[in-house]
Amino acid sequence: MKPLKRMTKQRKIILDVLQSTTCHPTADWIYEQARKELPDISLGTIYRNLQHLVQEEEIQELNYGSTFRRFDGNTGLHYHFVCRSCGQVMDVDMPVLRDLNGEAAQVVGGLVEDHRLEFYGICRSCLDKNQGIEEKKECLT
Known part of the structure; x- marks a missing residue:
């Protein structure tokens, strides 16, 4: 069993954004949506938290080559x-x-x-x- 990781406010907002859409967005799109809740959030924070959420299996990363990374809140x-x-x-x-x-x-x-x-x-x-x-x-x- 994995140890529980801390769910930061930024991570929670990113997860909520992903779980509220079926469009498999890019990090840039997630960034624009997250800024509605946290105007001061940086794109770097988005990328770091997306990687963390992927590693924790909270989300899926759909990698279609270097220019085609999408994320999916549906882990099933x-x-x-x-x-x-x-x-x-x-x-x-x-x-x-x-x-x-x-x-x-x-x-x-x-x-x-x-x-x-x-x-x-x-x-x-x-x-x-x-x-x-x-x-x-x-x-x-």
Whole structure:
């Protein structure tokens, strides 16, 4: 069992921001939202606390390369869809394939404890626009 870590005011606000949205925001977006509660909070504080919350498994970090880090307040096992056109990241509402862990374990000959799965393609909004380009969603900037 992990020792309990102190939940600072800044950490609590960041966690609340993440748990109140489903848009998988960037640190910059979280910073803008947190400033509504704590105007003097710094971007460095946001980054430090995000890393702490990831290490404590309070949130998930979705890392899609050096320029594409997003955060998710939902720590339960679930899948994501990433739009290659607008960059939106969304949860995929489908059952988690728990048997996949066992199948992978047989192939690798070891213990598979968890898995992460992302789907990539073009979201409905981009398809509907017929040109494949959508203005960035509010939480992507």
